[in-house]
Amino acid sequence: MDINAKIYVAGSRGLVGSAIVRKLQAEGYSNILQRTSQELDLRNQVLVDEFFRTERPQYIFLAAAKVGGIHANNTYPAEFIYENLLIQNNVIQGAHQYGARKLMFLGSSCIYPKFAMQPLKEEYLLTGELEPTNESYAIAKIAGIKMCQAYRQQYGDDFISVMPTNLYGINDNFDLANSHVLPALLRKFHEAKETGSTTVTVWGSGKPRREFLYVDDMADACYFLMKNYSDREIVNIGTGSDVTIAELSAMMADVTGFKGEIVYDASKPDGTPVKRLDVSKLSGLGWQAQTSLQNGIEQTYNWFKEHYC
Template sequence: MIHKESKIYVAGHNGMVGSAIVRELKNRGYSNLLVRSSSELDLRNQNSVYEFFKSEKPNAVVDAAARVGGILANRDFPYQFLMENMQIQNNLIDASLKFEVHKFIFLGSSCIYPKHAPQPLKEEYLLTDSLEPTNEWYAIAKISGVKACEAIRKQFGKDFVSLMPTNLYGFHDNFDLETSHVLPAMIRKFHEAKINNHSNVTLWGSGTPMREFLFVDDMARATIYALENQLPEHLYNIGTGKDITIKTLAETIQDIVGHKGEIIWDKSKPDGTPRKLMDVSKMADLGWTCQVELEDGIRMTYNWFLENIKHIKEVKI
């Protein structure tokens, strides 16, 4: 059982997801949190990770550390996306088994599911068809992490669980226009158009694809739910269970940012898959659902962006 004094190691605590988990754990009175930046502990290095676990002996581990990036980064660095992610997660998973961590939470992504899987995506669709080729390197690493945790549950009866978040957004997101996800990119584009008095904003595609977005603090609450409860299965989707068109997303963000003008859809640019929605009924059946409505989450994220505009994250590939 995890309690407020349990030693919880959050790997990747500087990232968008890791920082939200640390924030939420602190808010709830968890007082024995263990964190290391990548410069203090390179999780690709097996010896360093084992030494760290041997001396610190965490009771629980959340793996929110990963090499993360978009289509361009995946295209240009397939080996790093495959290998570094496997190294990071393998070292954390194996050290957690060896040094008797009671609870391990692995964070993956909805890209583990097949490209043409039926919508909404159910956990059981894993490995039923081929992956989306643009991020298969990353997806294969994540699938191997899910399988490693499943194997440990099966063979050793230990409480290792995988959570697959939908698209996340929130504080500490990446706002680089070339490497960021759609939601933070739109916040920045509309904001810059507003302050530069540009009446038109051009966005990629037709605006018709449907996507799901979860506020990262809700993801943190789902992670803590999984930390505090013994979940009966090894894999759970985390999302809102609701999707919207990219066009509605753009209009909502434009309204919140306060930009007045026209949105031009550049239909020469690709739309991507028409729909991507998670089936979140397994978590809902256990009693966990998200709290933050999309509009409220976008408003909080935009306020955070304004307050932190001087040092927002811009990840280069």
């Protein structure tokens, strides 16, 4: 990407989008288009078309999405499929119609079948049933992947798709009802320590295994792939290693200084038993994550204390 190229980061206030903006600025890019959801409702086709017609961005990072954890996905499936389809359809069509040079669509590792072999390879897409608790979100993301592939096939558009693992870090959502597991646990353990509680209750059995990637590593990978990758096939982005929820909880207790007991509520859903990405394709292209889980959690906790406490 030319240093003066006009770059649109859709979702620039979110966890991933804000990290991509930080990365671009660190690399010397200054012509970065950012719009809040109040300034530009990406669900509105007319407004999105007007934006692309006026601004004509050359590169697009499509990081905007309606996101949430198990509870949110299970409670609001209609909103998750409807709003995500609207957002991605409008942005991808706008990029095509107004001649963008390249677009990166950010999916999610939940696109893979619930009981697919581990680690999850890119070719496992659409080979089995999805995890029911986030099926609506996953189907929307799969549609985005297929839309990028269709535009590449029919029009020759350089649209690529990447699949990040579970992300966390600066600008995460720490709402206990609607956030993902890591930020929710971080807040739970912090509040337990602050209130002097003797226990923290964690949803599920603690046995599921999850992979976590620090969001600034994710942004670095996106920047790397935008410069170095052009193909219809998706690319996984992750660390290639995982931990159990119980191990993650113990790490949270250590980082926050919580000294009490961790209790597991097995009546709550575990979700997918294991979810770890095969990142050999990305590694083969020359990229690897740099931030350890312990270090990433510590950085996230420091940011949380500064902005939420």
